[in-house]
Amino acid sequence: MDKPFAITLDPGSSLANRTGSWRTFRPEYLDRLPPCNAACPAGENIQGWLFHAESGDYEKAWQSLVENNPLPAIMGRVCYHPCEGGCNRQHVDSAVGINSVERFLGDEARKQGWKFAPPAASTGKRVLVVGSGPAGLSAAYHLTRLGHQAVIYEAAPLAGGMMRFGIPKYRLPREVLDAEIKRLTDFGVELHLQTKVADVLQAMKDGFDAVFLGVGAHIAKRAYIPAGDANKVLDAVAVLRGMEGHDAPMLGRKVVVYGGGNTAIDVARTARRLGAEEAIIVYRRTRDKMPAHDFEVEEALQEGISIKWLSTIKEAGESDIMVEKMALDDKGFPQPTGEFERIEADSVVLALGQDADLSLLENVPGLVVEGGLIQVDAGMMTGHPGVFAGGDMAGSERTVTVAVGHGKKAARAIDAWLRGEVYAPPPKPEIATIERMNSWYYSDAPKTMRPVLDIIRRQSTFEEVLGGLDESNALFEARRCMSCGNCFECDNCYGVCPDNAVIKLGPGKRFRFNYDYCKGCGICAAECPCGAIRMVAEEN
Amino acid sequence: MSFQPVKFYQTGTFTVGNRLLPPEERSVQASAKRFNSINSGHRACQGCGEALGARYAIDAAMEATDGQVIAANATGCLEVFSTPYPETSWQIPWIHSLFGNTAAVATGIAAALKVKGLSQNPKTRVVAQGGDGGTTDIGFGCLSGMFERNDDVLYICYDNGGYMNTGVQRSSATPPAARTATTMAVGPEPGNVFGQGKFVPAIAMAHNIPYVATATVADLRDLEAKVRRAMEFRGARYIHILVPCPLGWGTPSQDTIKMARLAKETGIFPVFEAEHGEIKSVLAIRRPLPVEDYLRPQKRYAHLFGKTPALATIAHIQELADRNIRKYGLQARKEGH
Incomplete structure (x- = not known):
């Protein structure tokens, strides 16, 4: 066709004009790591669920x-x-109630009888798991998923470890614990109760290819307190364990708990529920220095538990104790003041921390123990090849969640080790910080509060204190999630592109850039609510 | 509010789409089958607010009329970047008028449709569109005539505050104190004069035509609802859309929508709709901000934030925004009400 002067294109669409050549920066989709996932000790994909x-x-x-x-x-x-604590929503209004949604899902699963997806094909390998606490259960579960036969040896008559013998019922009803353990045994985890392992290498000879140790830490630390014969000085572990027996521990009318951790709070609240008129926590430092979580301290105070800050117990008499007042020095350490006070007490419960019982490891060469903790490498393997460990015996941060994380990490490392490999965790993407997001797009929605048991029943029964969410408010709470760093198909990039250079691939398939026409203006990245697009300089 | 906002579905109706909403409750722009009335390959600058606003508006008009739209387009950025002969980005019947007569051309198209009996069934509708230069300055006489005769045309003005494609000259829609090529930032009162202002949506309302609305590219749902509403009327209708211009405003190309949002949130640009001369709804401010937040990122206001900030000028602009907030009742209110 003869074209007029300076005209190069046939009459028609502008599609012949590939404006992508203008670009100096190109947009790219990516998944960033949501801060909740980054903060989860169990490595949950919270944004994902x-x-x-x-x-x-x-x-x-x-x-x-x-x-x-x-x-x-x-x-x-x-x-x-x-x-x-990591949730980006706290910069908008308040953090998403992740924990309450997790509980809702957990309870739905119990109600509906949901089952785990079937495990991988059997590898024929057998792994011994010592201890049925959270670390052991988690390790056994993940090993089973990977196709290995996991066999748990548990010394106690019931499974669960500290979840059963440490955490009071008002925080964790036992039917919940039992149901989740039963789901694991149904899944194929072999559980042997009242089977104490005295020598781990000996036990491994029963045809095991590797072992995971999760024996916990249940030997109470002691403090020397001069005590008269008549006074009852107990330890917290024994008191809490005693709650699982037929006869509840006799603590008396006035109970003093010595310590400042979550266990001290648990014992004081338990004592109150057992009928103690007074439950007093004696702690040598101040509230802000207390290792117990603030909300648990708050709940304890609501239940009428009193706390004597900056105090140590000097001696325990027949019906009272002598307390010395402390003062913090320049470095924040408590120092004695020489001022004393007597407090009435029928019993004193020591909640000063716990040590692990490592006697089953006495004959294992290569192990390193430091500060009462067994030392492990990045894959949770001890100094002895094939012996892995996790949970309270291997870490100073002693929570159920950390233990579950240890169990998973160890299971993956064991799986690799059984194949003669070393587990290499996939690289972590950069964190989706709030600065990388555009929070304008999220609807205003304050956090849903969970129902709390009334105070009288909290002081007299072991009913669960914190209630759950129902379907409608669990859905609401889930939808408060901002999906940080991960596309949730809001269509913003597709809509805001002035050049129609975003291709919508359909539900669940996300989007693709059409680099033939994308001019690289960056509006898509600026207006992506969740920060799942980045701009990258074009190479010449 | 021009539409029923979804109160809480994670992002409600703030985002273009929302996977939690049924498809019919999502925006036109969220659909994979949207018309793309103005297609890729156009030569608008990176981050052009007008290209975006035009697609938002015309796609919504096409959706409301089952694809039966004829557009007349004044000379200006939109015409230049979309249709350099022999190619065009428009995927609709589209007629280029002179700079100043697009309202008259649209009137003529509407009259022709009527004569040919095409305006009722199938109901082909006429849209006229132009920039602020072609609307508030050059085409103003034709526009007022179209209003006064109540011709069956939806006129859409894309307001970017100046003659941008010819090199950023001042128009009567250029805001006070803004630097343009013809209002340099020099002398005792740098930038554009404060003057009396010329807010064409208010003038349109003074004609008591069936429908007048303002919108921005930052509130897509509101914009689409207004185009849809406009198509429910016969007679003269006017929608004035604020479309930030990275070139003329001196803003980064990725901030186009952000600037429109700031104009609305500071009260600089009131977003409302009116029927037969009476205001029917306003889009309230969601998170109130001082005008400084809107002015500071724009290079056309850089002279206000030099070594000695022009506090009196900024205060004057704040007064104008405050007047808008009072006059149109834009105060922030609780979400969903």
């Missing part, structure tokens, strides 16, 4: 959750939810 909960597909959400953690109903009650 909330994504399914948001659309009301609770079973899929639960299935996604248990890929990393087999104990959602327990987690939703006892986890201290560091995820919520």
